[in-house]
Amino acid sequence: MARVVVTGKIPQVALESLRQAHDVLAWEESNPISRAELLTRVKGADALVTLLTEKVDGELLDAAGPQLKSVSNVAVGYNNIDVPACTQRNVIVTNTPGVxxxxxxxxxxxxxxxxxxxxxxxxxxxxxxxxxxxxxxxxxxxxxxxxxxxxxxxxx
Structure with missing residues (x-):
C-alpha cells in the first residue's frame, strides 16, 4: 500500500477515494501547513498531493526520500514545483489543467x-x-x- 501525503484540504470524495487504495496522511486544517510540519510529514511518502501554497523543491524532495514517485499538484499551474529537481529524481509531476x-x-x-x-x-x-x-x-x-x-x- 503506497503512502500518500496530502498537504492541504481537498474535496472529501477525492480523499475517500485515495484512502480506499492507499495509506493517506492528510492535512485537514483550514490553514496552510507550515514548512516545518510539511518537511516532517513527507518522510517516507511514495506520493504527494500538493496545493499551490506548498513549495516543492529539492529540500522537500530530499526530506521525502528516494522512494517518492509522484507529486500531484491540485492546481492549473505548477510554478510552486521545481520540475527539474523532480525530473532529476525521477519523480513524476502532474497538475489539473483545465479545471x-x-x-x-x-x-x-x-x-x-x-x-x-x-x-x-x-x-x-x-x-x-x-x-x-x-x-x-x-x-x-x-x-x-x-x-x-x-x-x-x-x-x-
Missing part, C-alpha cells in the same frame, strides 16, 4: 455585467447607507444587448 476554464469564463461574464450595469458601484452606495434620490440616469449603466465582444485565448 478552472469554465469558472474563469463565468467570472469574466460576471465582471462584464458588473461593469456595464455598475453593480459594484451600486453595492457600495447601498452598503454606505448614504441617502440618495432616484433620478432617470442615476446608476443607469448600460446593457450588453447588441454589443460585440472580442475574445482572445478562450480561457486557455
Amino acid at each position: 478552472l476554464t469554465d469558472a474563469t469564463a463565468d467570472i469574466a461574464m460576471a465582471l462584464i455585467l458588473m461593469v456595464t450595469r455598475r453593480l459594484a458601484e451600486g453595492e457600495r452606495v447601498i452598503r454606505s447607507q448614504t441617502p440618495w434620490q432616484w433620478g432617470m440616469f442615476y446608476m443607469l449603466g448600460s446593457g450588453i444587448q447588441g454589443r460585440q465582444l472580442g475574445i482572445v485565448g478562450m480561457g486557455q
Whole structure:
C-alpha cells in the first residue's frame, strides 16, 4: 500500500477515494501547513498531493526520500514545483489543467455585467447607507444587448 501525503484540504470524495487504495496522511486544517510540519510529514511518502501554497523543491524532495514517485499538484499551474529537481529524481509531476476554464469564463461574464450595469458601484452606495434620490440616469449603466465582444485565448 503506497503512502500518500496530502498537504492541504481537498474535496472529501477525492480523499475517500485515495484512502480506499492507499495509506493517506492528510492535512485537514483550514490553514496552510507550515514548512516545518510539511518537511516532517513527507518522510517516507511514495506520493504527494500538493496545493499551490506548498513549495516543492529539492529540500522537500530530499526530506521525502528516494522512494517518492509522484507529486500531484491540485492546481492549473505548477510554478510552486521545481520540475527539474523532480525530473532529476525521477519523480513524476502532474497538475489539473483545465479545471478552472469554465469558472474563469463565468467570472469574466460576471465582471462584464458588473461593469456595464455598475453593480459594484451600486453595492457600495447601498452598503454606505448614504441617502440618495432616484433620478432617470442615476446608476443607469448600460446593457450588453447588441454589443460585440472580442475574445482572445478562450480561457486557455
